[in-house]
Structure formats: C-alpha cells, structure tokens
Amino acid sequence: MKVKKQKKHRKIITFYTSCFGFRKPFKVLCDGNFIHHLLQNKITPADKSLANILNSDVLLFTTRCVVEELKRLGRSFAESLEAARQLKIARCEHEKCEHAAKCIMEVIGENNSLHFFVGSQDTELRRQLQQVPGVPLVYGLRNALFLEPVSASHKEYVKTSEEARSHITDIEHKMLKNRIQNSTNNEKAANSADEGKELEDQTKDVKAVKKNRSSARNQMGIKDRPQFKRKKAKGPNPLSCKKKKNRNVGSLKENTEVDKKRSRKRKRTRKGQQNTTTAD
Template sequence: MKLKRAKAYKKLLHQYELNFGFREPYQVLVDWQILQDAYNFKIDLIARLEKILGGQVKPMITTCDMRHLYAAKPKNETLILQAKEYERRRCNHQDLDEPLSTLECLSSVVDPKDSKTNKHRYVVASNDISVRAHMRSVAGVPLIYITKSVVLMEPMANASEEQREREEKSKFKQGLKGQRKPDAGPKRKRNDEEEGQSIAGGATGDARPSKQKREKGPKGPNPLSVRKSTKEKSAPEASASKKANDAQPSTADATNTHDAEASGARKRKRKHKPKGDDTSAAIEDDGEVTAP
C-alpha cells in the first residue's frame, strides 16, 4: 500500500473514531463475493483489512452469505472452511427456504430499524455494487472493496459527512452553553465588587487601594533609544559661549607667547668689525645699527 493512500486511510478512520465511536477490534462484515474475489486473486483478506484499518479486525459473516457459499457452483470447500473460522453474525434468516440476497441481509443487519445509522459500528467489505450504493445512504459505514487485486476503502459518504458536521455544530453549541453553570446566577459587575470591598475596608480600617485602570492609547518611544536632537543653539546661548571662549586664551596663543618670551630672554652676541674701518657701526644689544 502506498504511503499517500495509507495516510488518507488513517485520517479517514480517525474521523470515524471521533464522530461515530469506532474502536478496535473493528467488526468487519464480509460477503461471499469479496471472499470469492480474494481467493481468485490470492489475497490474504484479513491481513489486508488489518493493514488498511491500522488495527485488529474481527471478521464476521452472515448466515445467508454462508448459504450462498454452499450453493455456489463449483463448490469451493477451501473457501467454506476459511469462512467457518469467521464469527457468525446471526441475521435470523436461517428458517427461510432460500437465503436472502446480500443486499437485503446486510441491510437488515447494519440498519435493522431503517434509521439510517450504523448503530453497531460495522465495517462493510463487499464487492456487490448495489450493497455499497445502499450503505452510502447510511451514516457512519466504512466501505471496503477489491478491484484489480487491490483492496481499497471508499471515502466518507455524503450522509456521513452531513451527520459529522451536525454533531460538530452541536458540540460547539454545548461547549458555549456549558461555560457558565445555569445555577450560578447573574454575573456581578467588577465596579460593584470594588465598591463593596472599599466600603467594607473603610469600616474595618484596613482597606486596600483599588487598582486604577490604565487608559489605553498610543505609547511613546523609549527615551533610552531616542537619538538626541542636533539643532543649533539659540542666539543668546551662542553669544555667551563665544564670550567665554574669547576670555580664555587658546592653547595655541599660550604656546606662541611662551616661545616669544623665551627667544627675547636670550642674549645676542655683538659682532665686531675689523679694525681700521672708520665708519664702523656700533651694534647694540637690541640688534639696531647706529652711526658713530
């Protein structure tokens, strides 16, 4: 069996379990035609049914279908011995001279009162087209058949789908109604409870402050994550900062004045001209040249 088909069968059977109460071991009603086809295709029917349903099965056969196996031509003794191992589902038709058809017999077993419900939770395995067509009108009947040596299960019929939807809606309504007990009385308002508590607390002297509800509204940004504004300073602040900067000498000016004082403190050496020059000039300490 392919993986995709196995997943679909598992999901389908889970819906039958939730909505119609199916459980292991699954009661599988087989008819004589599907037994004959399984024998011809050399299929182990019980093993295939367990694989499809994903659990243990309890194969069952009616008295009418057993009589059909005995009356079949040619008579298959191997198939009759195999069918005898299954549980016999008494259909109360054994007193009749001729067995009923598979459709009439299985319909009386699955839906005896014609209520269109599968009360005993049978899984019907049949290769009779008329049987499967009738069982689709009964809610909650999984149908299994054989085609081309492959055992398949039909999807959920419309009647089963409709009943499943009705049950889900009823459960939903019951859940909504069951949230509050009918004897609980009318619900008190929170404001009335708080006022009663404050009055009782004022009388005893140990009233607790009632919590005020915070008004809902747009929240501001986180101040730690907001970037500081880079706007220019106003005119008065700019002038005050400029005056403060002018009053304090800059580091560059201080270094220049310090260098000038250091150079002026140095003594300059006099330069002596050679002798015999009448127009010699005297060099003063400050470096200026004067006439004799």
Template sequence: MRFTKHKRHRKIVRFYTACFGFREPFKVLCDGTFVHHLVSNHLSPDTSVSNALGASVQLFTSKCVIEELKSLGSSHAQSFHAARKDFKLARCEHEEKESAFNCMIEIIGENNPEHFFVATQDMDLRKKCRKIPGVPVLFGLRNAVFVEQLPSFQREYVKAAEERRLHMTDSEQKLLQKRVKSILNAEELKDSSNAEEEIDEEDLRGQVIASREPRKTDAKDKVQFKRKKAKGPNPLSCKKKTTSSSAPNAGKADKTSSDAKRSRPRKRKRSRTDKSSSRTDGASA
C-alpha cells in the same frame, strides 16, 4: 502509488476512529461477493484486509451469506469453504434463509452500533451503506483491497452531530430552568433570614446599652476623682550625703595633685639689672 494509497486509507480510518469510535482490532463484515473475489485472486483474507486498514482485523460473515454461497453451486465451492473456515459468524436472527443484501443491512442497523467495516463488491449495497452514518466500505480491485473514499453524507452528519452537542436539548433546558429557580428561591430565603438576624442583633445591642447606662437617683453626685496629695521629692533626683570615710580619700587626692604640680621644675627669671651690676663689680675689682 502504493504510498499515496496507504496514506489515503490511514486518513479515512482516522476519521472513523475519531468521529464514530472505531477501535482495533477492526471488525469487517464481508458478503459472498467479496469472499469470492479474494479466493479467485488468491488473496489471503486476513493479510489483505489488515494491510488495507493498517491494523489488526477480525473478519465476520453471516449465516445467510454462507447459505447463499452454498446455493450457487460448484463455481463458488471454494468461497463457501473459505467463509465457513476463516470467518466468524455475526449475529443473525433470521430463522429462514434471507438474501445477503437484506441480512447485511439488518446487521448494520440504523447507525452501525457494532462498528463494522462492510466489505462487498455489490454496487447496490455500497450505495446503501454510504447513506448510513458511520459505515466505511471496503472493496476489491484486481489483487488489492481498497477503502472507499469518504462520502459527503458522512462529513455532513459529523458536523451536524457536533452542532447538536454544542446546543442544549429541550429536556436539558427545562432542567436548567428548574435548577435556576431553586437557586433563586434559596437565595431569597437566605436574605430574609439574614434580615431577621440583623434585627434581632440590633435589639440585643439596644438592651445591652440600656443596661450599661447608670440609673438616675435624687442623691447628689459623688466625687468621682480623689484629690492628689503633696508628696516628697523624688529620691532619685536628690544627691547622696557624703560620709566621713570619703574625707581622707579626698585629702589624699588633693595632696597627690599638688605634689604633681610641684614636681614640675620652675624656671628662674633673671632681670637685666642683675647682669649690669655683675659687670660693674668685676670692673671695680
């Protein structure tokens, strides 16, 4: 049971931190009924409230709430001393004594700019806070402090605020139209200036081309190209002349080549007639 309670409280606190900008340490504005509940059940204000929210807290009350506890007499004497000792004073602009209900509503305002958690046991004050955007409510039950569940009004307010942020307002739409008109006018001026520059460039090109064209004269046209004259043969394609010094070397080369050829042994060819004649000579002998 305790685990599910803390889980539900963390979810509610996360909703207010994400959607309304609540930050630690959380400010808790307490009225006389809540302070009296804590004192009568012997609960320390700081630890009980911080355990319910799961974060560090700063406890506040108002001057009108303290005066109301003082007026209730001895039955609320301990609550009066605890409120004066353990709670900080929220800014209250009432010069004369005001009821705690009206004082708390004026401190919260229309949209709770100070991001207060309201801790009270008064059912009328709890119902009133449910209709103010961004006001979470705490209440005591026996020896524990609980965070009131998210009312449907808070969820619908957040959805409507998100839709308003997505769409443009009338002032933003007018500014956008002015901006678009200024951009279109600037583009038209650029196009006109570019067209004038192109015309000027074409005129300059025509003048340059006209200046480059030759002037017409009555004289006969001169020969533009010269006739090619006959030239000698290409020296690279001609053979070099042989000198006398190269002749002895050439003879030596021929001799060496002929000697090489002669150095080879010659084979003697013998005919059959020689063999037959040699045989007859031997027989006759």
C-alpha cells in the same frame, strides 16, 4: 502500500474513530463476493491484509445468509464456502435465508450500532450503505484492497449532529428552567434567613454592648444616674489657718528640769543627828 494511499486510509479511519466511535480491534463484515475475490486474487491471509490497510488487528465476520448463498452457488464457490465457515457469524434474525445484500443491510441497521466495516464487491450494496451514517466500506481491486472515501452524506450527518449538540433540546430547556427557578427560590430563602440572622445578631450585639458598659461602670464605681448630694456646712480651710501652739510644752520642760535637779542633790546627814538617833 504507497505513502499516499496510507495517508488517505489514515484520514478515513480517524474520521470514523473520532466522529462515530470506532475502536480497535476493528470488525469487518464480509459478503460472499468479497471472500471469493480475496481467494481468487490470493490476498491471503485475509486478516493480515486487512490489518495492513486499517493499521489495527481485525476480526472477520459474516452472516448465516451469506453462507447459505455460497452453498447455492455450487462447486465454483466451494473454497469460498469453506473460508466463510471459518469466520465468526454475526447474528441475523432471519428464519429463512434472505439475499446476502438484504441480510447485511439489516445487520448494519439505521446507524451501524455494532461498528462494522463492510467488505463487499457489490457496487449497489456499497451505494446503499453510503447513505447509512457511520459505515466504512472496504473493496478489492485486483490484488489490492482499498477503503471507500468518506461520502458527502456522512460528512453532512456529522455536521448536523454537531450543530444539534450545540443547541439545547426542549427537554433540556425545561430541565434548565426548573433548575434556575429552584436555585432562585433557594437563594431568596437563604437571603431572608441570613437577614433574620443578621438582625438577631445585631440585637444580641447591642445587648452585649449595653451589658459590658454597665458592668464596666459598676466596676469603676460609676453610677448610671447622677445622685445629687446636699451641701453640708464646711469648716475653715486648714491650709489658711495658723497652727495651734502648745502651752503645756514649756511647763513640761520646767518640770523635767526640776526633777533632774532634785535627783542630782544628795541627802546629807549630819553626825550629830545620827548620834541622837542611836541614843534614843
């Protein structure tokens, strides 16, 4: 595969993966003409050839209506019928077999919720599928496979959807309005509660300050109210008065000296007196 072709296919795949949520492994829904073209041009095995284009593993699907249509086409499509029976069957809700193109359109639906790549050689079917958003198309040309370029309708759909996402819907607008009202009410209630708490705290602080002041005054011996004392008669200033002299100090000294003299004098006795005393 050429480099330019690879770049084109990568751009197409990134567009569908980023804008419509396609994920690997990719699923390819094949119609009878596409299966017959693969076998006629020997593009086999089909899963590997498609994996080379999509740069990913591939799961091949078809519908019960496509298999029934290949049965009715006769022996020339017998090999294609056997190949279709080996593919996985995508569920379609048709009791009676419908035309293959109609069946594929109903399986794809309005927005291709199952994320199918559609492989078809039917130009009319591909033209109809280009109007359905999010349907990448694969077709064969001789012995090569190609991805259909992104249609203008797909690009326009992506653009409008992105613009719609950027705007708010009516339901979202109502929800946002209710949330804003609830938040404002809650803020008002919280602010009123905070103001009440602040007032209570201020009153408590004032009371505590008063108590602390009164306790500090009581500890320091300071009274709240001044008490006036009556003036009493005061005596003379002791610093301005002379000191009193003790008159008894001199007499005491004299007495002590006399006592000392008395104690020092010895009593002398005369011999005559002693004798008289003995004689008597």
